[in-house]
Amino acid sequence: MIFRVVLLCLFLLVLEIYTFQVFKTIIKNKSILYSIQIASVAFSIYIVYALMQFDRSVGQTQKTMFTMALLLLVYLPKIIFTIVLLGEDLYRLGVGTLNYFSNYDESKDFFNSRRKFVSQIGLGLAAVPFLSLIYGITVGKYNYKVIKQRIFFPDLPDAFDGFTITQISDVHSGSFDNPDKIQHAIDLINAQNSDLILFTGDIVNTHAKEMHPWIETFNKIDKHEYGKFSVLGNHDYGEYVTWKTEQEKEENFEDIKKLYGQIGFNLLLNEHTFIKKGNDQIALVGVENWGHNFKQAGDLDKASGSLQKQDFKILMSHDPSHWNKVVQHDKRHFQLTLSGHTHGMQFGIEIPGYFKWSLVQYVYEQWAGLYENVGRYVYVNRGFGFHAYPGRVGIMPEITVIELKKAPNVA
Template sequence: MLRFIIPIVLVFILELYTFFSIRTLTSNKFILIGFWVFTVLVYGIFFYQLTMTQRDNRFNLATGYAIAMLLTLTVPKLFVFAILFIEDIFRFFVGLFNYFQQAGTVSEALPGRRKFISQLALGIAAIPFSGFLYGVFKGRYNYRVIKHTMFFDDLPAAFDGYKLTQISDIHAGSFDNKEKIEYAVDLINEQKSDVILFTGDIVNAVAEEMHPWIDTFKRMKAKDGLYSVLGNHDYGFYAYETKAEIQENHKKIEKVHEAIGFNLLQNDKKTIERNGEKLHILGVENWGSSSHFPKKGSLKQVTENIENGEFNVLLSHDPSHFDYEKMDMPKDKNGKDIIRPTDIVDESNIINFEKKIQLTLAGHTHGMQFGIEIPFLNFKWSPVKYRYPRWAGLYEEAGKYLHVNRGFGVLAFPGRVGIWPEITVIELKKREKVA
């Protein structure tokens, strides 16, 4: 019971602070009553949609917009609270000093809240409020093409200048604007890459979410084909509980990939040959450090017939596969590891794997759809970095590279603030040897 009471009290304090800041500026009863009516309405819609989602055991777009309304309303109020709370502390000590200095009453000693502070707090709160509104209505479809040129000593000469386009985390169940999606697909085709690679999470929960969008995505074309892997959301665990339902959804997911034109790689590979030289596209099933997601990817299986020294591009949905140190297995009530029959538990991370994987492409994090990026300062920050240290862009360790795509679609919050949807283009170049 206490875990419900504490959040309710904290939310009530947050709303009170915001209300008093508004009351400092106006005494209009319609505005003050309207504040509470609108606040209660937003919280009511959110909890109603959350209940519906839990009842149906499936996330829907209506719940996403309820989350967006709540965040757009609540996050700016945190700024109001922070500013006014600091002022209240200052007022308390000033009042205490005046009380003992002047030996007056508390009401006389304690200075009133300054109108300027309330204006300042509400003005600053308007910035995140505007940001969230933009993120929902514009930011989620603000597609950016991010290009990288990467140099490798061991790239076969025949693949010098080879171009890869990566997209990730489509999450078709969150789409609601066909024109914008068609624009993004055209943008993908405009890159004229040799191959298009998709790194998982084609839906939020069920295969049917992608059905209205198959004709749009099947327009994607690349000379050497389209290749894909599964993400944690593609296995049906978020919508179904029985093994039969999960397997049926899996079959439907496979058909969706086939209908689009993807070659779905499930611990499998595709070898592309040019002038007698090879480049391997490897695709593993989902594997990451979290205990909440399936661990079905196998590096051993996907590299079984690959010789050391050959060039490999790996598709692995979860970036934690690159460098995890200790598997976070789920525990039973006695503290023992729970190993699902499908879990593969004898995996090395990609960095330490016995065969060299030069480039790994991942997604999964979405950059949390919220953060700050200043490219010319090479600065980026998102709260997701505290869960996934490698959360967006290029990383290198031990001569092996990881690229984490910021995602094509959205999940839960139907918007993006500062972290825009990404289409990645990577050009592979052979590094010239210095004489």
């Protein structure tokens, strides 16, 4: 433990030294230079203090999200400064060594002086994530996007050709701080006029009480002709805090399950129901959370009951690793799975229809948008809310509208 603390302190000290070097090379006014350094150290002290005060019995709060935002804003630029100047130092070391063993000029210092333009490059590079994070906090986290996806199925019942589904996921109501923005999102949901609405879990961060200020707002979601259904997400189980007693945890879990009903959604707990239209029907299957690295309460066999391969099935399963590890290989052939969970890490680069990238893709093979394997599809919603970092950069909050279409049978 002591060794780790020492390593962390050395790492932070190196970041501070290189950060100071960047500004020292560019800024000649000592008052400004030392003011920046004092502010930098003060922010670092606050961040360390706030992290040490984290209470696992409470979990995430507005204060912890502020601390996370500040940590990213302060340390991402410092890491970039360090990488750039460390690269320059390695170059200076190489040049000095070469000069020493070849045509050594005693009039020259072994290390050349720092070049101003290198520090300017470091400053410019660091400005990109810094300004992006500021944008994510002030604008991005409520920059809702309606993403429409049309999917073709040869075995779709005729009556459901053109049937529309709105999907929301990962609300994380305990993170919200702007009622007007949330109301705007609810208005966007209603404006889609879909036949059915599905909510694929994570209504809170941890505690049921987080949703209480928002129940009235979410109750404004229209009823939808074919219903409103939901499943649980990993955060709905209260797994990420320390509870005084197991009973307290269980009571919170029961209250969270009730929340879905309080906003008009029918919660499916390892069970299925049928959506009927005309003379046709499709099965809507809902499992509890099943995650490769998270709680595995989902029971696909129990939820499916007597459903057969020929039945057209839509599965709601919060974590897309369930589809990756289990569902896509299931012999019952689940035509469409709807998931969320990843948030697209709330940070990445996305050019719709052309390119998308996020660090989360190195953890989840299916992390945002539509994926297919032998006629089995999974759609991963990018999330409605935000968690930990109070913002979104590049990967915007999403309201999904899926249209089911009948594909022609190919002889």
